[in-house]
Every structure is written in structure tokens, then in C-alpha cells.
Amino acid sequence: MPQLFLAVLTALSATVLLHACGGGNGDPTNSATVSAYVTDDLGDYDSVEFTINTVQLRHTGGRTCEIIHEPLAIDAAELGHDQIVERVDTTMCEAGPYNRLHVELGEDVTLRRTINGQPTTDQCKFVSYYDDNSDRPNRLSCANGVCSVDITGAINLVAQSHEHVALDADLKEFTVDFATTPCEVTLKLSPLHADDKLSVGYRTSLSGYVSDLDETYDHFVLTVDGGTYTVQYAGVTDQSGIDTLLGRAAADRLKTKVRCQTIDNGTTPPTCTAQSVATQTLKTITVKAKGNVSALDSSLQTFTLGYGGTTLLVNYTKATELGKLEGVLADDATAEVTLYGFDLDYFLAREVEVTAGSGGN
Template sequence: MHPSKITLIIGLPLLLSSLLPGCGSDGGGSANTSTVSVYLTDDLAGYESVLITVNAVQLQHLGGNRLCTIIPGPETMDAAQLGRDQLLDLVNTTTCEAGSYNRLHIELNQNVTLVDASHQTQSCKFVSYRDDAGQPNALGCTNGMCALDLTGAVNLVAGNHEHVALDADLKQFTVDLTKTPCEVTLKLSPLHAQGMDDKMAAGYRKSVNGYVSSLDTATDKFTLTHAGRLYAVQYSGVTDQPGLDALLTRAQADSLKTQVRCENFNTATTPPTCTAQTTGNQQLKAVTVKARGTVSGLDTPTAHTFILNYPVGKTLAVNYQTAFDLNNIEGILVNDGIVATGLYGFAANYQYRLR
């Protein structure tokens, strides 16, 4: 059975880092290195879902021996979802040799999955990309892997913590449906300092994913572990997620991946500190706990509830009435079907995202 992807806004009863001159930086790294944090983001377009897999990203110095892998990959992102949720999603933090670089080398999977506004899924392939002038150029693809090289002066300052954002601009994606499989031209580019500032001014925020530990519900703090690194999270200002303490307790006990949208992300502290956002215009709440499993006990006509069964031997009772009311369901819920959930709280009729 193939897993179905479902996007819902639902209720829950019971228990249920510097690329290019001018990017922001702060202290970090040693005298001969620079710490680099890299994020994925997008500009929104008319797709429900655009699944892209980035296999590797490197900073390179042509003519020299300097090279630093900033995304070892693979990292799969839903570029359309990042746009709706207005996220700069942290995917890796690493240490690079300080000095100048002049190329960004990107490797990505040739396959891309599109879901349109009618929830129809199309399996397409990347065939070309748009340069800064908007002109299409053929991608070099071999055995399902495509490579893209972006040139530009990059300088990593010794001792600094620099930030990279890789932007998938869906507004400049084009899809040729006359070909089989359908062919996609993409626009993928680094964000300059002004570009990152513009994103933040428009409401985008940095986010970090990981696993919860050291939860202290008295002080509203916990630790997230992401790719072997620790991040401190402060969520005392989050007031629109009833039962959040109970949700985080469940996340810690069951090792459920948790995402936090940061109003402020301070990499000058040890460990770096994410202060969860208190308000925002996007649907995504500040803290989301993710659980993937199978559906049972589906009650569609009346209560709009089901039981989520996830490893090992765990269950959650789910109410998706709100998602039904908003017509925000992607795919079809069926008993024994696979669904991925994003939980926002432990409270009757509380909203959270189910994907």
C-alpha cells in the first residue's frame, strides 16, 4: 500500500547559516574556521505541494583546494508548504574553513512531485533551471541526479557564525504537461542579505526541527536535538496552543519529531536559543509535534474522528472536524491508510495540521 499525503487543519480530543557578502553573522567557530547554518525556504506559487530532494550542497573555491559541504543530504522539502508556513527551515549547521569561496554547487534529485490545487498528483522531472536573468538553461542530469552551479563571491569570516538560505522560487517554476513525464524548469538561488531581510519583514521566521529532551514545563523550556546539535527552546510566550505542555511531554516520551517556529534565533548563546513565536499570520503554530502512522476507527460522516496508530504500540485519538470544514484535506483518509500528522495541542476541538 502506498502512503497517502493528507493536509488538514484538525482538532484533538482526549490525550491525544554566510552566503554572499552582507549576510548576518555572529560569533562562532575558531580562529581559522567559520560556523555555517543553512536553511531552506521558498516563494509561494499555486501548488498545494512541491516535493524536492536536495542531495548535497557545497561551497567551493575554483582554482583552489577549499571546499565545504554545508548540506550532506539528502533533505526533502515541500517548497509550497514552506511558503505557506513562511519558514526558513534550518537543515544543518557545520564548520567550514574560513576564507573566500566562489561557487555554490547543488545536487538534487531529478524527480519532483507536484500536487495542484485540485489535489491531483503529478510525478515530473527537472530538466532546466532559470538563471538570474530569468533565462532557462539545461540541467546536467545523470542517473536521476542533477547538478547546478551558482557562481558568486562568498567570504566566510574566521570565528563568525554565518547563515545560508537556499530559496526555491516557485513563482518562476514552469511545468510542461505535454511531455511524459511532465518536465519542470526550476529557480533555485541563494538569498542575499537584502533577500533574507525581505523574507523576515514579510513574516518569514527561522525554524528548527528535532527531538525533545530536558523538558521543564514550569519554566516553559526544552532542548531540541537536530543533526547531533543541541538547541535551547523557550516557549513561555505561546498562549494559543492549549495543552502544549502535555503535547511536549508526549513528544519527549515517544521521541516524536518537533518543529519550532522562532521569533528570535540567537546563535551567540551555547547552545543556540530559539524563542518560539507568539503570534503570526500563517496557519502554522509556533510548536508542531509530528507523528506518522496508520488510520483506524475512521468515523467520517458524523464525528470526523479516527485513531492514529504509530510505533511502537502507541495511539492518538484525532478529531479533524476543522479540516473538513475548511476543505483543507489533501488526499483521502481511509482505514489502514498511512498519514503524517502535525499536532498543535492536547485539547478538545483544538487546531493542528495533519499531513
């Protein structure tokens, strides 16, 4: 089996990048800024989906710092296919030694494979894990749909310095027992250096909100947790109507994700150069919107999404092609869409997840 990486545990691979500098939490000279990222390596699965609920740095003496604060849904296989390191969160932590990562993740994991040309979906459960000190799997502690695990390893945050720490979940020892119902998943967890991924060409993904859009010179400001970036997107050549999509993201304050081919930290603010690459599965820039479905036309694969007193027209043909239509679409359902472009009056969706209502779960 191949190996998956996920920054800060994502039960398939974790990469926690720690950027230490002064500021916050009492004494500014005795704190570190911790940025958490997720990524993975290529896998045999078309999709490996699960949720990280929280990640904390901990020390036996009582020092703790939460570095992922909110539930984060991950498709580990997609990140690996496009070699993405996804920045998740930025937090001020007390400088000093920590000796473990405490991770809580959703018990459910969805595996999608292609078998004999046919797509197959398996709804599995995380049950156990390996660490560097065990030859046999350790049982995960799971209750009420949440599993917790403590990963031992020295993590030292030095004030006013730059630290990189990673946690790897190795899919070479990622196993699935399909003989049980539901199927049971075991993974391998161990710490490593995040630089190992960045140094071999993995791109960084940033999520935030668009402002100061300049369609003439193809740039905008992206405000993320912990700061801002200037995004240059002239190199995004495979997304029709990208200016219209970005304009809507700015006007409606929709969460926008940008995959940076390079980041120049020598500018103020840092500059992310967004660029299409030949074989990428994921789009360089995507925008999320969540609202109520109406005027559904299943034959044309279109609907109207209403949110915040406004509406937008959605074409979800690409989501269907990619197998990224989750749940049953219906009028009055609530759905979250991931948009990548605009064409002929419709915003183009590559993912649609029905979350509530007539077609919800």
C-alpha cells in the first residue's frame, strides 16, 4: 500500500508545521505561532474521507495548546494525488517542550475505489493504530463516534524561532479488514519533519476570504487565519469564468481555497503564485457556498442555491462526473457546493454535499 501524509494527523498522514515567533499568550518572548497543515502521499484509493475534530500539543506537566480547533473534513487521496500541503490553522502556543500530540478524529472513514472499472464505496470505522514502538496495533479509544489517540514524540517550540514538526500516518501499514461489518481500518502513526514534504515540491494550500480583487492584473488579497497573502492568478488557465467566481466570493464573503505553486515570503504581505499544472486533479482556486436548494433540474444537472438573502445558479455536471455528489439532491434540501468556475450564467460545481432537508442525511 502507498503512503499518505496528512499534516497534523489525518489518520492517513499528518503534517504539523510549527512557525515559532514572538507574540501572544502572556509573555511575547515566550510564545510560538503554530500553523497546522494537512497533506498526504499517493494512495490506491480514489477517495479516503474522514474528519479531524481537534489536535492538541501536550506535555505531561500540564502544558497544552490546541492547534486544530474545529472539525476538519479531509479527502486524503485527493491531497496526495496533487501533492498538496494544506494549511489548516494558526495558533499562539507557549514556548517550551511538548511530548505528545493528542488527536481526536471521527470514527467513520469513507473509502472509494474502482474495482473492475466500477466505482465502489465502503463505509468503515477506525479501530486501531500502530506507533513507532509497537509491532501490534493499539486499539483506539472511541466513544460516541469520536476516536482519540496520543502520539508520543518530542516537540520543542523555541520562542522567536522557526520550527517544523510533522506527524506521518504511513499507508504502507494502512490496512482495511473487509471481512467485518462495517469494515475496520488500522493506520500507522509516527512523527517526522514537515520539511521532507515541502522540499520535494509539495504545494501549499491556503483558505480564507477574498478582497481587493483586480481582474486587470489578476491578483487579490486572501485573508487567512493569522495573516494575509497577495494571490497572483494569471497562471490559472483551466478555470473558465474565474474572475466572476472570485468577484462573487468577495461580494458574498465565501470561503476560498487557493493552491500556491510558490510562496514568496520576501514580499509584504507574502505572495502566493497560483498556477495550473498539467496533471492536477484538484482545481487551483475553489469557492465554497452553503444554502438551500430550489429549482432542481436533474436532467440538466442544475439548481438554484439560496443563502444570506441572495441566490446563485449552480451546474453540478462535473460533480457527478467525479463521483462527488453526496446525498440525494431535492428541492428544500441544504447543500454545500465547491465551485471552480462560471459559464453561461451558471457557477460550476465540482463537489456537492447534501447536508440536511429533503435530500439530507
